[in-house]
Amino acid sequence: MNPFLKRRFFDQIAVMFGREAKKPAAISERAQEIHVLKRATNKEALQAATLAHENAKKVHKWRNRRWAVLIAANLMFTFSFWFDIQILEGALTASRFVGFHLIDLNAALQVMLAHKHIIVNLVIGTGTVFVLWLVLGGRSFCSWVCPYHLVAEWAEKIHLYLVKKKLVTDQNMDRRLRTLSWIVFAVLALATGYTVFEAISPTGILSRALIYGPGLALLWVLALLVFEVFFSRRAWCRYACPIGLTYGVVGIFSPVRIKYKLESCFHEGDCRKVCLVPHVLDTVIKGRAVDTEVPIGPDCTRCGLCVDTCPTGSLTFDVKGLSKLL
């Protein structure tokens, strides 16, 4: 990693914990050259390209794959119980995949802090899930598995429609709130010996509802969705959910990420419009990229919406080191 990317790597960790994304302090020479060249680009040609993109057919390749995986994963839980096929027993908080323990990192953390006693199965399950998401991209848990993410995506569509109709506006908030909520719930679990986050986690509530049948707890999930539709876009995932931060920390070390290529980018900013965490895509803003190729930071959920929407293929899925190997 060159010094520019190294600095960005640590900057992006701070950004995940809530710092605002800032203009880079230093940019590699090659990237600077490109930035300068781009300033000279013909504006009409750019506008024509933008227009062509707007009229082009929308691609949903990664979104469809992701929805299929998410639905399949959650249905596997449901069917394992309903038809007693015992492939994936349990719920998202903790389960067994053909007998092998899997335990959600955040739920495990809450239990460890509250109970202050760790049994072997808990260690095995947590370790397995840690390695799993370390390999698969950290917050990819959010967009590829979490059932709340999917319903929130649908709610987001309604929200964006209402915004377009000028009926509501997105009230954005301070992202440090999520870090605060992570700390508060951890401290609450430790101090009270009660896993209070698990009682209000929409991920757990939805997962259990899908498997064991609906309950009144779904009202809380509904309240969150209403809040997101009428008040603040994707507020729970963006500003509150400690699960996202936990997996984000795992994602710091993950080889799976989105890679940005500066040269081909038109800087239309469509990727930032569809992104759940646009602060990780600050690098696509004109003049911001520190190098010709920039990996996207750990808060990225690897959902692929930007990959789908990018007209020039400047954003792609990438596995660190794999291209070198091949």
Add this chain to the structure above:
Amino acid sequence: MSEPKPPDTPKPPPSRERMQQARRRWLRTVLLTGGVMGAALSGFLPLVYARTKRLRPPGALDEKDFLASCIKCGQCVQVCPVQAIKLADLVDGVAVGVPYIDAREQACDFSCDAVQCILACPTGALVYKKPAFLGVRKGAKLAAAPILKAKEKDPEPTLNLGERIGVARLTRPEACLAIQGKGFKGQVRGPSFKGRMRYMEVNRWKPIGISEHPYDLAECDLCVRECPVKGAISIETVFAPDGSKRKSPVVHEPCVGCGVCEMICPVEPTCIVVDAREVWNT
């Protein structure tokens, strides 16, 4: 490193509008924090309700430890052959997603033979043997491993269970059929009752609906007859307050609190209940 130094230009002061926006966003953030924290506090509400004691699955730690260690995954629900274990909803007076048993509707009759729910628990909220640092309440510990009547002829007839989850208690002796010397004929709890039980003489491995198994008893002894644990309850001759002799179900020390007696009692409301988390007092 060939970092070009950024030019040192003094920052212009933020515009009024900018500052106002920042202030508003700060306010909204504070509001959402308040909202989430308020909702989180409602997560503690079940603890207030915790006074309405719910029966936990066998092997459950003491209530506070149980609530701390349960990860709310429902694996215990999935392995139970009679589906005695349910997960609590918002209004069930216990934490959301935490397992409990409503013995009157469906008691644990140990038809799994091995307390599978304990085996399924990934976090040690249900345990065969408590870790050393957790104390055992006086009277909660069973004097001996309970002998399962269904397994009596097996080489290993006991259940791997060290503590009771409750104790059965005769709450309405005046209505008890055994005490009145009455018999019972027909379907216990009526034709629409969904509760299930394993009947050894029918099929050891497949529990059937209680409504599919009618009785014809000259003297009701259902709570004793269907109790899965050996020596936990018996019909004894006791002296009534007026000095007269009569028969009555009597609960003994081996009672683990499974709740089968509560489920099988044909009187409405039931004459015998399990006091959840109760200990044995001699």
